[in-house]
Amino acid sequence: MKLTQALGQYLELYRASKCSTTGALARLNRLAADAMPAAIENYKANATEPYETRLAAMFAPDYGVNINRVDIPADIAASFRCGVPQLNSLLVVVANDIFHATDSLSKNMPEGMQVKSLRDDLPEEAAAYLFESIKPAYPEVLANSLMAHDGVYIHVDRGIDIEKPVQIVNIFSSPVAMLTPRRVLIVAEENSRVRVLLCDHTQNSDVQHLNSQVVQIVAKAGAQVELYDIEESGAATNRVNTVFADIHKDARLVLNSNFLHGGVSRNEFIVNLEGDGADANLSGLGICADKQMLDTRVTLRHNCRHGNSRQIFKNALYDEARGFFGGKIIVEEGAEHTDAAQTNRNIIVSEKARMQTSPQLEIYCDEVKCSHGATTGQLDERAMFYMQTRGIPADEARRMLTQAFMADVVDNISFEVLRQRLHILVEKRLSGAAGSCETCATSCRGAN
Amino acid sequence: MSEELLKVKDLHAGIDGKEILRGVNLTIRPGEVHAIMGPNGSGKSTFSGVLAGDPRFTVTSGSAFLGDTDLLALSPEDRSHEGLFLSFQYPVEIPGVTMVNFMRAAVNAKRKYLGEAPMSAADFLKLMRQKRAVVELDNKLASRSVNEGFSGGEKKRNEIFQMAVLEPKLSILDETDSGLDIDALRIVAGGVNRLRNQNNATIVITHYQRLLDYIKPDFVHILYKGRIVHSGGPELALELEEKGYDWIKQEVDGE
Ligand SMILES: Nc1ncnc2c1ncn2[C@@H]1O[C@H](COP(=O)(O)OP(=O)(O)O)[C@@H](O)[C@H]1O
Numbered sequence: 001m002k003l004t005q006a007l008g009q010y011l012e013l014y015r016a017s018k019c020s021t022t023g024a025l026a027r028l029n030r031l032a033a034d035a036m037p038a039a040i041e042n043y044k045a046n047a048t049e050p051y052e053t054r055l056a057a058m059f060a061p062d063y064g065v066n067i068n069r070v071d072i073p074a075d076i077a078a079s080f081r082c083g084v085p086q087l088n089s090l091l092v093v094v095a096n097d098i099f100h101a102t103d104s105l106s107k108n109m110p111e112g113m114q115v116k117s118l119r120d121d122l123p124e125e126a127a128a129y130l131f132e133s134i135k136p137a138y139p140e141v142l143a144n145s146l147m148a149h150d151g152v153y154i155h156v157d158r159g160i161d162i163e164k165p166v167q168i169v170n171i172f173s174s175p176v177a178m179l180t181p182r183r184v185l186i187v188a189e190e191n192s193r194v195r196v197l198l199c200d201h202t203q204n205s206d207v208q209h210l211n212s213q214v215v216q217i218v219a220k221a222g223a224q225v226e227l228y229d230i231e232e233s234g235a236a237t238n239r240v241n242t243v244f245a246d247i248h249k250d251a252r253l254v255l256n257s258n259f260l261h262g263g264v265s266r267n268e269f270i271v272n273l274e275g276d277g278a279d280a281n282l283s284g285l286g287i288c289a290d291k292q293m294l295d296t297r298v299t300l301r302h303n304c305r306h307g308n309s310r311q312i313f314k315n316a317l318y319d320e321a322r323g324f325f326g327g328k329i330i331v332e333e334g335a336e337h338t339d340a341a342q343t344n345r346n347i348i349v350s351e352k353a354r355m356q357t358s359p360q361l362e363i364y365c366d367e368v369k370c371s372h373g374a375t376t377g378q379l380d381e382r383a384m385f386y387m388q389t390r391g392i393p394a395d396e397a398r399r400m401l402t403q404a405f406m407a408d409v410v411d412n413i414s415f416e417v418l419r420q421r422l423h424i425l426v427e428k429r430l431s432g433a434a435g436s437c438e439t440c441a442t443s444c445r446g447a448n
Numbered sequence: 449m450s451e452e453l454l455k456v457k458d459l460h461a462g463i464d465g466k467e468i469l470r471g472v473n474l475t476i477r478p479g480e481v482h483a484i485m486g487p488n489g490s491g492k493s494t495f496s497g498v499l500a501g502d503p504r505f506t507v508t509s510g511s512a513f514l515g516d517t518d519l520l521a522l523s524p525e526d527r528s529h530e531g532l533f534l535s536f537q538y539p540v541e542i543p544g545v546t547m548v549n550f551m552r553a554a555v556n557a558k559r560k561y562l563g564e565a566p567m568s569a570a571d572f573l574k575l576m577r578q579k580r581a582v583v584e585l586d587n588k589l590a591s592r593s594v595n596e597g598f599s600g601g602e603k604k605r606n607e608i609f610q611m612a613v614l615e616p617k618l619s620i621l622d623e624t625d626s627g628l629d630i631d632a633l634r635i636v637a638g639g640v641n642r643l644r645n646q647n648n649a650t651i652v653i654t655h656y657q658r659l660l661d662y663i664k665p666d667f668v669h670i671l672y673k674g675r676i677v678h679s680g681g682p683e684l685a686l687e688l689e690e691k692g693y694d695w696i697k698q699e700v701d702g703e
Pocket residue numbers: 463468486487488489490491492493494495504
């Protein structure tokens with residue numbers, strides 16, 4: 001199917017239906033509708049990208065859209081517990097595309113912080129940030145912007161350090177195939193600090209879902225924003241996720257994205273280091289089995305002096321799983337003393353699994369330190385044999401080696417509760433405990 | 449139960465179509481120590497690898513039984529569970545897997561094979577402490593990745609430590625003496641001797657008499673070009689030490 005048809009169906013739907021939004025979101029919908037036809041017309045998929053995760057393929061199925069804002073039963077929403085307990089977080093539940101504040105949020109909102117629905121009154125600045133996402137180069141973001149009717153807005157005042165993490169639990173629950181547009185906007189004022197944890201779960205894991213997600217992060221001078229993401233949805237839940245981050249002077253971004261379970265997941269990180277001394281630390285791991293597919297794309301743009309960026313992405317691919325990594329580092333003219341490093345390492349555990357990686361450097365400046373490396377290989381056969389001679393069964397040896405391979409990504413996480421929990425989640429996932437959402441390691445449902 | 453602990457008959461094995469073992473015969477009874485010597489490239493490591501189930505090698509004919517167990521029919525892990533242990537000539541480094549997790553997995557896998565419950569944390573720590581003492585291995589190594597950054601001596605002591613934990617029926621020590629200074633050699637040999645009893649047996653693969661001064665063999669075999677070409681008592685090792693391998697090579701190649 002062509003992109004015109006794939007995305008055009010949603011544009012038609014938008015035009016034919018009565019808009020449920022007001023204010024900034026209505027404006028966002030309209031801007032997207034205006035920009036879409038030309039964007040679709042001019043869009044060209046990159047020659048190197050895999051067919052499965054091209055926009056035309058991802059948006060091709062005839063998904064329903066929750067135009068009437070039908071909410072899911074509250075008890076279902078309430079029955080979900082995230083896999084990261086004892087977090088003592090400020091919890092938001094997004095049921096399909098509808099924002100639910102929880103008691104933990106409304107009763108504990110720290111001074112100097114706002115966490116609210118994008119349907120609420122937004123300051124003009126926040127609305128302006130939303131509109132900035134309307135870029136012709138990203139039709140998937142336009143599609144999301146066209147249909148977005150809710151979302152999460154997080155704002156931290158100047159100089160405020162929020163110790164408690166904000167946790168956004170995304171739940172899919174629908175008896176029929178559905179596309180869910182999700183938005184998150186995080187604005188950290190000067191010298192503030194905030195940590196956000198996102199996780200995806202599916203209730204009806206046999207029903208097709210498309211999670212269309214756009215996350216925007218603004219870290220103003222000296223601010224620190226950390227965004228962690230755990231994808232643990234059903235095998236029929238696909239995702240097109242775009243994260244935009246603008247990092248200003250001496251500000252710092254930590255982005256960590258983990259694929260533990262899901263369907264076809266496409267994740268694009270567009271990070272701009274805009275102010276001198278800006279710093280970005282990107283990491284991710286993917287454990288893909290069956291016919292799962294993880295597609296990770298990074299565009300890291302150094303547009304400042306003394307910018308620093310680190311990237312490490314690791315994948316382990318089983319069965320017929322596929323992986324793609326497209327990482328681009330751009331060092332703009334005048335971005336002196338840039339220090340950028342990117343690493344992508346993959347392990348192909350089963351013969352039929354595939355990995356494709358395409359790193360790129362575009363450097364328009366001297367005086368920079370830039371490195372990138374990508375490797376794809378198998379588990380160390382010598383290590384396998386050594387472990388087996390000690391009586392460790394092949395499957396367990398394989399699991400231990402894969403876990404060891406992933407360990408540095410997890411160890412790198414400074415958010416301690418999450419780090420510990422993720423070690424366990426990775427171990428459980430590798431021991432095959434999470435075949436579907438119902439049996440998944442986090443037992444986020446039912447457990448209380 | 450047969451009298452023999454290990455019985456290898458006319459074993460042929462190779463790699464990528466190239467034959468390395470060309471008919472090895474060896475019988476070992478409980479309580480015995482056998483030394484296998486021979487020039488580099490004779491097939492000593494191949495022989496130990498084939499017994500342990502190294503997937504790089506293909507067995508083309510012959511048999512190998514550990515007691516009544518057909519070794520060649522088992523996976524490497526089951527060979528271990530049945531009581532075979534290989535101390536590697538080159539122990540493998542495993543970044544990211546700590547010694548303690550590695551050993552716990554090994555111990556509990558064997559218990560599972562034997563139908564026993566996993567060992568309690570306290571018992572496991574006690575076991576580790578006891579067995580470390582056999583080769584005076586530093587406790588600090590427990591939290592380190594397997595063999596990663598270990599000195600040559602630490603790697604070899606680590607092999608014997610694992611052997612002490614697993615209490616095999618048959619241990620094959622492949623050049624466990626190479627790269628050891630005299631103190632380390634004494635510790636390693638002392639460890640091996642402490643683990644010896646009436647019911648188990650040891651194959652010591654070595655180039656040098658040095659190790660055999662500490663671990664006294666009952667039999668000495670010379671492996672050359674994939675065959676055991678000479679067998680004798682401990683005096684054979686002394687003869688080799690004196691005369692080198694040339695006479696063996698002449699004897700075999702000259703025919
Ligand atoms: N992995 C391998 N690939 C190819 N040839 C090998 C391999 N391992 C051993 N060989 C060959 O097999 C022969 C015996 O080697 P090896 O068993 O290591 O001898 P030893 O331990 O007696 O020195 C040598 O010719 C060696 O080159």
